[in-house]
Amino acid sequence: MAVMTAVLQQVATDGWTRARDGLVGVFRRRRSATSDSVESELESARAALAEARRRNDDATADRLLADWSDRLLRNVLTDPDAEPELRALLTELAPGAVTFNGEVSAGSAIQAGEISTLNQHLHFHGPTATQRSAGPAAVPAGPAAQVAPAAPVAEHQLPLEEEPFENRDEQRAQVLRALDEHRESPLVRPLTVVISGVGGIGKTALAVRLAHELAPRFTGGSAYLDLDEWRTAGSVDADAILRHRLRRLGVAESWLPGEYRALVDLYKDRTRGARTVLVIDNAWSADEVTTLLPHSADALVLVTGQRRLPALEARGAIGLALGPLSHGHSSDVLRKIVTAVRPDESPRTMAALARLCDGFPAALRAVGTLLHEHPTRRTERLVADLTSQLHERGLPVVEAVWNTTYDELPAPAALLYRLLPQYPGYDITPEAAAALLGTGFDDAEDALGALVRAGLLEMSPTASPAHDGRFRLHGLLRAHATRCADRHGDPAETEEGLRRLLLWYRRQAERADRTIAAARLRQAEPVAELPYAPDLPFADEPEARSWLDAERKALYGWVRIAAGLGEDTHAWALCEPLWKHYEDQGNHDDAIRAFTIGRDAAQRCERPDALIRLRCQLAQALWFGGRAAEADTETEQAVRSAEAVVPGGGLHASALEFRGKFLAWRGEPDRAADCFRQSRDIHRALRPEPNAYGVLLQSFLLGRTLRAAGRLPEAETETQTALELAREQRHDRMIARSEAELGRIQRALGRPERAVAALERALELERRRGSTYDEAVLGEELAELAEESGDPRAAREYRARARELRVRAGAGAAPRTP
Known part of the structure; x- marks a missing residue:
């Protein structure tokens, strides 16, 4: 979208003709349209964009840009020779080259970052040798240079594949056929494949293999998500998963909305049209998956779970039910695992051992690991032992192998294995393992190493550069470790x-x-x-x-x-x-x-003090979770307890603040204002000295709440007090917030000049602090004031900057209302 934004936004600049003619040349390379038809369509798009901008209709503007960007991307991807021509056009459209009546246009700030982004995109998808050696591109000057670009959307976060991988050719071919057929579908929906089967059958291995194989087709990147990492008490935290995915997609932390619906909308925006492959592991239901589907017909989603997901299949998903490997393929897997330590092993013995594994990759891997651990042990002996356990004790081969492996563990490793099932986390670090064992860090490192070598523990599939020393107990092994704890612990x-x-x-x-x-x-x-x-x-x-x-x-x-x-x-x-x-x-x-x-x-x-604090914390989670009646009870009880137990103390002031925030959220500003005023009075009276910041914060909250109540003169007085206190305390954040609130009050009082002055001061402070979200919100408010005062040019400049900040932060939607 970067180049189309750079071109189409020159609606009122001297560079429009060159921009239009350059794009006409790029589109004509495929001879899919005549010059006249492309030029006519571009002129129509330019006019439509100008009208959308005039009406502040960002949705229409974004759709226009997205449509033309898709057309341009198809041309570039199918015609590599178009790249130099496009680069030349981008150079001509660089900031400073585009003018409005001979001056640099307001839209140049947007172009600067977006052209830079597109250049990075082209570089990623295939720079020439000359381009690779030319050094870094120049950093744009002016406002665009002040904002760091958002993290790239093209993430590559797949786990390593497990070797050896054998067969599943039929399922892989089915997915490839479905991909070809999906291209012809008119629906805006990703191709979704649900891989189901019992534990240990190889679902995750197949999904990860497919994702790696097909990654070159999906230029938007690849990602892996294990829902078990986000599951508590049987349910996944959808809000937390969306926040995680949006961060990975380049959305800055401060721009993540607090409301679930807004998170969903932003996820749709960030994945719209994305050519990405996403692996969703360990899904229990279709509901867990649906919200995470990219908003794109060009995406592939590979879902694994022990059960089929008919609700997804009813909406077009491909269902792949995995069964055991054949005896022949099982023998091939086992032979590949042990060849390095047993190159001369009898094929007949390998086949007998493979048959005992009954086609389960988990069992084959367990047997192979055991043979690696004991390279001199006769394979015939292992076959006899496993056969005996299978027939005499009814133990599946994988259970028998894991029992044998456990019996040979050093004592600290065996103890750690028995303790790990009770650990509540998704994966564990060596430091935490040391605490669990209680015998020192060295023992913990040795125990973890022994479990990994024995195949009873694995590196976490979601390990990252920041958290790479993490280990995970697989679901089947967790159940086995629990049985070992019951028997031996x-x-x-x-x-x-x-x-x-x-x-x-x-x-x-x-x-x-x-x-x-x-x-x-x-x-x-x-x-x-x-x-x-x-x-x-x-x-x-x-x-x-x-x-x-x-x-x-x-x-x-x-x-x-x-x-x-x-x-x-x-x-x-x-x-x-x-x-x-x-x-x-x-x-x-x-x-x-x-x-x-x-x-x-x-x-x-x-502990009444702790009880008061916990009631307040619980109340906020309740009201934001949509349980207002319970939040009402908790905040009311917290205030009553504080009045009885710690009257006039800091905890009493805190309880009143929470109560006031809840009442303001519920739309009762007058009652909320009373709470904030009482809280401030307590902070002022604290001994041995008042809580200066507490007085400042409650004054600010009081002013904001009085504005919501329509009590503007009082709001002005209280907010002015907050501003003076913030300046005394040199608290830049609260100075900016108070200036912004004062500007909103002045606007409500019908004093636009004072409102603009206060909001401008707040904006400058937020810019210096690097708070891009607050800067964008203030820019949108100043744009509205500029329009109301009859200054459309200033309004465009404010909106251009705000839009630029949204693009850099990865948040395509308009800023939330302050």
Whole structure:
């Protein structure tokens, strides 16, 4: 879309003729249209775009640009010789080359970034040797240079393939045929393939193999998503998954909307027309998949699950039910696995061993790993042992092999294997394994290595450069480890391991939370350093936030486990660092479950201070989760408890603030204003000294709420007070917010000049702070004021900058209302 935006947005510039003629030349290369017809269509598109811009109809404008961009992309992809011609046109359209009555046009800021983006796109898809050696392109000057481009959409995040891979030729051919047929479909819907079958049959291996094989066809990238990583209490957190996918697609964190519907719309926007392949592993239902389908007919989605998904198949998905491998293919797999250590093994012995595996890739891999572990052990002996266990004890071969492997593990590795099924996270780090074992980091590293070599543990399929030392227990092996714990362990060792790891996780979460916000209100005493496992190094705030998000499944799980162990103090204390994660990620369902447990634990502990705090945290998750009546009860009880237990204290002020926020959200600004005023009074009266920031924040919230109530003179007074306090405290963020709020009040009072001045000051502050979302919101407001005052040129300039910021942030939709 970059080049079409750069060309069609020159509606009122001196460069239109050259831009139009250049595109006519590119389109004529395929002889699919005459010069006159293309020129006529471009002129019509130009006129339609101008009209859409005049009406502020971004949807129509985006659709026009998208239609022409698709046409242009097809030309470039099918005619490589068109690339030099397109590059020359882009150079001519560079910022400064396009003028309006001899001056640089307002649209040049947009062109700068978009032309740069397209140049990167062309470079990615096949630069010439000259282009590769020419060095980096010049960085555009002016406003476009002030905004970093969004991360590229073309992600490549597939797990490594498992070798050897054998057969499944029929299923692969079926997918290829379906792809060819899908190209002729008029529906805007990705080709979806559902691969079903029992555990260990090779569903994930086939999906990942297909994704790797077909990746060259999908220039928009490839991605892998294991829904088990996002599943808690049997359900997946759809909000959290969408946020994760949008981040991977290049949307800046501050631009991610808080509302589920807005996340869905933005995901549609970011995946519209994308040529991407997405693997969705371990799906339980069609509902879990539907929202994640790219909004594109040019995408491929490969879904795996133990059950068929008829609801998807009814809407055109291809169903592939996997069965066992044939004996011949099983023998081939086993031979490829063991050839390196047993090159002269008898084909008959290999065939006998393969038949015992009954065509299950998981069993074949387990047997092959065992033979690798014991290269001198006679294969005939293994066949006899497995046959005996199968016939005498009724054990499937994979169970028998894993039993044999477990029996030969060193003691620390066997203990770790028995403990791992109780671990609540998706994957585990060596530091966490050290805490679980309790005998030191070196023992944990050795135990993990032994389990990996034995084929009982694997590297996490979702490991990333930031989180690469993570290990995962496969679902089938988790069940086997549980049986080993029942047979060979005892409840005491499991409970001791869980208590050690619970304490370690709480300490790391508290350390991460303090790295993010050292002065935040907390009730729990921090956990002291532990002798049996090392602390994690949180170098800065982003690293701490990243760890909290990577460990979200474990951390929320530990709240539940702590309560189950009777460790109520740990249960509610863990909810304190989880509050920051919830604020960042908005995972309402997980937060409601955890904070409910924390609230009840604080009550059992007879910790009214913690109970008040947990009621407030729970209430916010409830009201944003659509459960207003329960939120009302929690905030009201929190305020009443604070009045009785800590009257006039900081916790009382905090409870009033939460109550006020809830009432403002529910549309009761007058009642909310009373809460904020009372909270401010408490902050002012605190001893030994007032809470200056608390007074500032409540003054700001009070002013904003009074504006919502239509009490504008009062709102102006309170917001002016907040602005003066923010300046005294040199709090740039609150200065900007107060200036912006003051501008909105002045606009509502019918004072446009004062409104523009205040909003301009706020915009400049947000620009200096690098807050692109707030800058864009303020730009849109200033554009409206410019239009109201009869200055369309200023309005266009404000909107051009706001639109540029949205493009850079990866958020194609208009900014949310402040």
